[in-house]
Amino acid sequence: MTGTQEAARRPALGIDIGGTKVAGGVVAPDGAVLATARRATPGASVQETEDAIAAVVEELAAGPGRDAVGVGVGAAGWFDRTGDRVLFSPHLAWRNSSLRRDLAARFGRPLWVGNDADAAAWAEYRYGAARGADLALMVTLGTGIGGGIVLGGRLQRGSHGVAGEWGHMRVVPDGRLCACGNRGCWEQYASGTALAHTAREVARSSPAAAAVLLERVDGDPDRLTGEHVARAAADGDPLARGLLAEMGEWLGQGIADLAAVLDPEVVVIGGGVSVLGETVLGPARERLERALPGRGFRPGPRVVVAELGAQAGLVGAADLVRTAVAESGVDPSA
Numbered sequence: 001m002t003g004t005q006e007a008a009r010r011p012a013l014g015i016d017i018g019g020t021k022v023a024g025g026v027v028a029p030d031g032a033v034l035a036t037a038r039r040a041t042p043g044a045s046v047q048e049t050e051d052a053i054a055a056v057v058e059e060l061a062a063g064p065g066r067d068a069v070g071v072g073v074g075a076a077g078w079f080d081r082t083g084d085r086v087l088f089s090p091h092l093a094w095r096n097s098s099l100r101r102d103l104a105a106r107f108g109r110p111l112w113v114g115n116d117a118d119a120a121a122w123a124e125y126r127y128g129a130a131r132g133a134d135l136a137l138m139v140t141l142g143t144g145i146g147g148g149i150v151l152g153g154r155l156q157r158g159s160h161g162v163a164g165e166w167g168h169m170r171v172v173p174d175g176r177l178c179a180c181g182n183r184g185c186w187e188q189y190a191s192g193t194a195l196a197h198t199a200r201e202v203a204r205s206s207p208a209a210a211a212v213l214l215e216r217v218d219g220d221p222d223r224l225t226g227e228h229v230a231r232a233a234a235d236g237d238p239l240a241r242g243l244l245a246e247m248g249e250w251l252g253q254g255i256a257d258l259a260a261v262l263d264p265e266v267v268v269i270g271g272g273v274s275v276l277g278e279t280v281l282g283p284a285r286e287r288l289e290r291a292l293p294g295r296g297f298r299p300g301p302r303v304v305v306a307e308l309g310a311q312a313g314l315v316g317a318a319d320l321v322r323t324a325v326a327e328s329g330v331d332p333s334a
């Protein structure tokens with residue numbers, strides 16, 4: 001067996017670095033997660049975050065991951081094309097850090113480092129809702145909006161590594177201030193954070209209409225989160241349902257804009273907010289139908305919920321390092 005074939009048959013380690021936790025898993029070539037490990041993310045310190053990643057890798061490598069072909073790391077940040085440098089991460093401590101070099105020195109294994117939504121997009125293309133699509137887009141809805149592009153069987157990272165950051169398309173001139181430094185970004189209107197923001201605004205301006213929501217936070221609008229809105233909506237509160245529908249409309253409008261630029265076959269909606277399912281996706285599809293440029297004269301994209309859930313990032317990162325090793329033709333055990 002050549003090194004290439006051998007690499008394609010071995011498990012890989014996938015690590016997903018979020019704002020609150022480092023989650024890792026041993027991922028088989030068929031996408032199955034054989035074991036998991038996690039640590040809290042001390043987001044304020046680069047050193048401590050790297051220590052947490054190393055601890056997860058060591059734990060997995062001591063068990064079912066001992067034969068892993070490499071380590072794939074996805075994080076909520078912007079990376080240069082090679083994954084060598086973290087350019088910017090609104091929610092983590094890295095600024096122009098040499099993450100890849102630091103981690104490669106620690107692990108002594110092949111490494112893939114990149115954006116978490118890119119990794120999730122790859123996972124959905126390989127094993128999930130975008131299987132077989134020629135052009136698939138990922139939209140992850142969480143604290144912000146992340147994105148990834150798979151075209152012709154390749155993850156597309158752009159000329160500088162930061163393609164697919166559509167959470168920062170400006171949808172409202174001089175709108176809400178965003179962590180990226182601009183105003184009116186899409187993620188300020190269609191993410192979990194946006195949902196909380198809108199709920200607080202409504203609760204402050206119309207406390208009577210928001211009574212059901214305010215009950216859940218002892219009358220303090222500042223404590224409202226997206227989660228509160230989701231639960232109130234599930235209990236049938238019309239205001240909460242309206243807020244989710246409004247978020248869905250923003251989502252659909254953004255997807256229409258993406259369709260105008262890229263004409264995707266499928267748009268996969270992932271991230272924590274995607275568990276809301278049709279409450280958000282129904283209004284999103286309706287808005288997309290109304291807002292799609294050339295509507296009635298052209299097909300639009302399918303809009304579907306991600307299939308891999310919270311593990312998409314680590315599954316995709318693991319498969320990306322396995323694919324990179326297999327394609328390089330280097331015997332990973334040599």
Ligand SMILES: [Zn+2]
Binds near residue numbers: 167168179182
């Ligand atoms: Zn922004």
